[in-house]
Amino acid sequence: MNEEIVISVINLRKKFGNFWALKDVNFTVKKGEVFGLIGPNGAGKTTTLRVVAGIIKSYEGIVKVFGLDPVKAKNNGYISYMPEDAFPYEKLTGIENLQFFAELYSRGDKRKTQEFVELGIKIANLGDKIYQPTSTYSRGMKRRLIIARTLMVMPKLAILDEPTSALDVDSAVRVRNTIVEMSKKYGITIILSSHNMLEVQYMCDNIAMINDGKTIISGSPNDIIEKLKVKNLEEAFMKVISNA
DSSP states (O other), X not given: OOOOEEEEEEEEEEXXXXXXXXXXXXXXXXXXXXXXXXXXXXXXXXXXXXXXXXXXXXXXXXXXXXXXXXXXXXXXXXXXXXXXXXXXXXXXBHHHHHXXXXXXXXXXXXXXXXXXXXXXXXXXXXXXXXXXXXXGSOHHHHHHHHHHHHHTTOOSEEEEESTTTTOOHHHHHHHHHHHHHHHHHHOOEEXXXXXXXXXXXXXXXXXXEEETTEEEEXXXXXXXXXXXXXXXXXXXXXXXXXXO
């Protein structure tokens, strides 16, 4: 794995009114890895991802993406971001959804547009359903289309907020396998959030555990499990938050 640092987050703090959503978040993400932010609901995962994605522009601390301010990295087309609540345009078919976003990212290059769409069809793996309106899709099918839409444009950095949220087991496994395959096959750096510790243990090269707006511990899943002398990340998380 390349040791180039893609994301650097140092002493990140973010306040909404009188509420500190982020109090002290720190981590780095290397090129080509799948990195997980894990923690319970309300821990600060989504806020952190929105800062890294260049959506939240006002914060305290230092955040660099490819050595740039996140907004500049976003404007340069380095980042593809998938919010937790992302859904396809339901009046369009699956392939029309892919075509629309492919045209946005290809900036008028018809050859690139076609390449993006072809890769999106492959990633989504929806068969003939890709030609049907997405209003007919199950939640799992919609999620697979959104994952495809995010990854097909071959971003330098893909940011996925709770990619398997509320999915059934079969759909969640399909999404997890797609994320890992795209990272390994194409060298896309991926940062994702999840409150599912065992899922992250399977997908991620490195992780940061976040609770109450603060990084508790970071490293590879196996290193953390070994260091804390537990069986899995779920036990590791319960152990560190109980000591926080």
